[in-house]
Amino acid sequence: MAMLRADFDWDEHEERTDPDPPTRPARVLVVDDDPSTRALVRRSLERVGYEVIEAADATEVFVENDTFRPSRWPEGDVDLLVVDLCLPKRSGLEVLSVLRTGRWTTPAILMTAFLDRDVRRAADFLGVPVLAKPFSLASLTATALQVLLAREAS
Numbered sequence: 001m002a003m004l005r006a007d008f009d010w011d012e013h014e015e016r017t018d019p020d021p022p023t024r025p026a027r028v029l030v031v032d033d034d035p036s037t038r039a040l041v042r043r044s045l046e047r048v049g050y051e052v053i054e055a056a057d058a059t060e061v062f063v064e065n066d067t068f069r070p071s072r073w074p075e076g077d078v079d080l081l082v083v084d085l086c087l088p089k090r091s092g093l094e095v096l097s098v099l100r101t102g103r104w105t106t107p108a109i110l111m112t113a114f115l116d117r118d119v120r121r122a123a124d125f126l127g128v129p130v131l132a133k134p135f136s137l138a139s140l141t142a143t144a145l146q147v148l149l150a151r152e153a154s
Contacts, residue, residue: 024051026148027077031055031095032084032111037133041082041111044137045144050080058090078106080148082140085112085119093119096126107147111135 028050032038035056042052055061081099083092092110099108110123113133123130129143 025049026079026144027051027053028080028082028144029053029055029061029078030082031057031061031087031092032082033057033087034084037084037111040137041140044140045082048141048145050144057088058095061095079151080144081106081108082144083108083110085110085114093122093126096123096128100126107151109140109143109147 026049028045030038030041030045030052031054032041033056038054038056042054045052081096083095085092087095092112096108096110099106108126108128110119110128110130111133112119112130115130115132120130129147131140131143
């Protein structure tokens with residue numbers, strides 16, 4: 001199906017095709033041990049067009065030797081990681097630190113109900129914005145868009 005472009009004048013009877021191939025929605029991995037928070041974040045992101053997969057803890061994100069392995073998509077196909085600070089077995093900051101040490105550059109957002117100066121400093125060091133719980137769904141989707149656009153611009 002041809003895409004109509006509206007950024008130039010065209011005859012109303014002439015159909016124009018977009019030279020850019022269709023793009024897939026951004027894929028987001030949400031890691032939070034609270035099922036209701038995961039579901040809320042998933043629904044909010046899906047509502048604005050993202051594809052979302054969920055993980056309850058770091059064991060669902062990593063396999064042997066701290067190799068990244070989400071349940072459905074390979075590393076290169078995850079566009080954004082949204083991770084909670086307080087997870088069983090490994091904190092969200094530990095997850096991000098392992099990923100960054102492994103040169104994983106996919107953008108991330110850290111969610112936390114326990115925001116203090118140390119958490120903020122660690123997140124800044126890792127280059128990750130922090131959303132303090134409770135946060136608005138509008139701030140979640142705005143932060144996701146901002147992080148993804150910043151990645152595209154670089």
